[in-house]
Amino acid sequence: MSKNDMCPVCKTDRYLSPSLKFLINPECYHKICDSCVDRIFSLGPTKCPYANCNKVLRKNKFKTQTFEDLGIERETDLRRKVLSVYNKKEEDFRGDLEGYNKYLEEIEQMVDNLINGVDVEETENKLKQYEVLNKQQISANNTRKDQEYENFIRLQNMEKQFKLEKLRLDKQMKQEEDKMVQLSRMEMIDELQNSSVEANTAIDNMRQSILKKSSARRKQRDDLEKKFLLEKQAMMNDLAAKEANDETTTIPFTPFNGDRELEPRFNLLPTYYDPIYNKLVQEDSIFNASGYKIEKFFARSINEAFTGLDCIIEEEKAF
Amino acid sequence: MPLPLNYTLDQKVGEGTYAVVYLGKQTLTGRQIAVKQIKTGGFKDGLDMSALREVKYLQELRHENIIELVDVYATPENLNLVLEFLPYDLEMLIRDREVIFTPGDVKSWMLMFLRGLHHCHRNGILHRDLKPNNLLISPSGSLKIADFGLARSLGLPDERLTSNVVTRWYRAPELLFGSIHYTEAVDVWAAGIIFAELMLRTPYLPGADDADQLIVTFKALGTPTESNWPGVSNLPLYDSIEVFSQPSRQELRNRFLAATEAALDMMSQMVELDPSKRNDTTGLLLQKYFVEFPLPTEPELLPKRTKKET
Structure with missing residues (x-):
């Protein structure tokens, strides 16, 4: 029995418990059987039971192994982690091939760093920073990915239905052909036996009708094929139009509806001091506790003093 | 033409x-309008204060998200x-349970609301009575701030403002503690509570009375300390309660x-206990909340009221 078939923690092997299943945790990739995982981690996160492995593991992170080689398993996990954040596509670079290549290079560098344990902390930080900075774009890309997947499934369903329908028609055609062969054989036997005119015409009629039917089927099949191609084309066009539409109709969002003075018309000197009001606001603690700011009062006063100076009443009245 | 004849009054819809x-209708254009007829007789002090405030501030404010004062006219009685x-x-x-709000709808209303409020604040005007039933919706879906009966402009620092403003559930902590020198931050607080109410579909801090309001508020958002x-302990009504x-x-x-996280960020910046740490409308409109997905719904596509007024 190979070493692979025994749980190194509880020493159960496949011989005694045939339902033995191994789980791994992407923290340290140590193999533990599922009953051990249940037993050890049910009460919350604990250290990995392997000697010298001090990683703290959580039950919900355990998973079944996909690849035989744990090195590959680890690499796919890390790659997935990086790609879930760096999820731009070539189209996003709008023809900037160099930029896209640089981007891919960056991804590979990070994956490589994580796998080989080079500057792990720095790389993780970089990843986190990128995630925070591009949170909105990442989620937009993810929704796009979901959308693309949905479209793919829809297209696939359509194709499947088309194939089924085609198969049904083909089968019917085959059946009719068989019948034709049978008929001609019958005719031959009949002729050899006794050439009666009525039997011959009856069979002839039958053959005619079958021929008609099968040509109708063939036509049906051709039509189906045409229709499928048209539908597919329509769907593709629809998607392309939608994408183009998405790009053209997004109006930039303006929080103030364009109604805000970005450049202040005056600057308050921080040194300005009003002997009466500054003193009042400083001495009465209610001002401070209520969030009162004397600078705001100054700004408001200046504003009020000059409001309306650039306003021509005759023009305003015209509205 | 004498002014009253410019408008027809068709139907009485409410009385306070x-x-x-x-x-009613504007006779010249056929435009639908509402006429608020203020009773002048019977009060020995003359005209009601809130009517004066309403006229004073609505005349000054013209904005897509603030109710428009079309005209004012006097008759001998009114x-x-x-x-x-x-x-x-x-x-x-x-309150209409049949209407479903999407996150984009809430965002769209908050955006229009804050744009309107920003316009009030940059003109130095405090609304002081923000609550969902003072935010009106136009037939095309735009949100408009209305009822400037408690509004006032910020004046000199030595002017004392009354702390008995804003409907209780939407009252900021500095008002609950009796501050008489508060700022635009009281409106921002109310907007934050309305934001919470839009997400919860039920009042966020429904205090039974003024004392209970303090407890409900601090239970939800923590008790302020020095x-x-x-x-905070210098405020007139501060009391080291529970x-x-x-x-x-x-x-x-x-x-x-x-x-979303950005929505929570935005809300916590609006219901910050300390008014000097609370964000202002400019800062709030620049929040990530408004640019992240889902985008704010177009006003015409916002949910409409399903039931007719009974």
Whole structure:
């Protein structure tokens, strides 16, 4: 029995418990059987039971192994982690091939760093920073990915239905052909036996009708094929139009509806001091506790003093 | 043509202590309008204060997200404010269980609301009575801030403002503590509570009375102390009542299940206990919340009221 078939923690092997299943945790990739995982981690996160492995593991992170080689398993996990954040596509670079290549290079560098344990902390930080900075774009890309997947499934369903329908028609055609062969054989036997005119015409009629039917089927099949191609084309066009539409109709969002003075018309000197009001606001603690700011009062006063100076009443009245 | 003849009053839609509201039309254009008829007789002090405030501030403010004062005219008995016709308010929508809000809808309303509020604040005007039923919705879906009956402009620092403003559930902590020198931050607080109410579909801090309001508020958002709000103990009504701890981020997430992180960020900046740390409308409009997905719904596509007024 190979070493692979025994749980190194509880020493159960496949011989005694045939339902033995191994789980791994992407923290340290140590193999533990599922009953051990249940037993050890049910009460919350604990250290990995392997000697010298001090990683703290959580039950919900355990998973079944996909690849035989744990090195590959680890690499796919890390790659997935990086790609879930760096999820731009070539189209996003709008023809900037160099930029896209640089981007891919960056991804590979990070994956490589994580796998080989080079500057792990720095790389993780970089990843986190990128995630925070591009949170909105990442989620937009993810929704796009979901959308693309949905479209793919829809297209696939359509194709499947088309194939089924085609198969049904083909089968019917085959059946009719068989019948034709049978008929001609019958005719031959009949002729050899006794050439009666009525039997011959009856069979002839039958053959005619079958021929008609099968040509109708063939036509049906051709039509189906045409229709499928048209539908597919329509769907593709629809998607392309939608994408183009998405790009053209997004109006930039303006929080103030364009109604805000970005450049202040005056600057308050921080040194300005009003002997009466500054003193009042400083001495009465209610001002401070209520969030009162004397600078705001100054700004408001200046504003009020000059409001309306650039306003021509005759023009305003015209509205 | 004498002014009253410019408008027809077709239907009485409501009556309060100070005013009667009619639906009507502008005779010249056929435009639908609402006329608020202020009763002048019977009060020995003359005209009601809130009517004066309304006229004073609405005359100054012209903005897509603030109710338009079309005209004002007086008859021997009444003062009449001719206002833009707005069929329903946000509170009706929040209470209408048949209407479903998407996160994009809430964002769109908050965006229009804050744009309107930003316009008030940059003109130095405090609304002081923000609540869902003062946010009206136009037939085309635009949100408009209305009811400037409690509004006032910020004046000199030595002017004392009354702390008895804003409907209780939307009252900021500095008002609850009786501050008389508050700022635009009281409106931002109310906007934050309305934001929470839009997400929850139920009032966020429904205090039974003024004392209970303090407890409800601090239970939800933590009790202010000298360490997180310097100077709070100097406020007139400050009282070291029961101390509740600050809610953790996770508790907020649990309370607002559908909210994104950016939405929670924005809300916590609006309901910051210390008014000097609370964000202002400029800062809020620049929040990530407004640019992240889902985008704000177009006003025409926002949910409309399903039931007719009974």
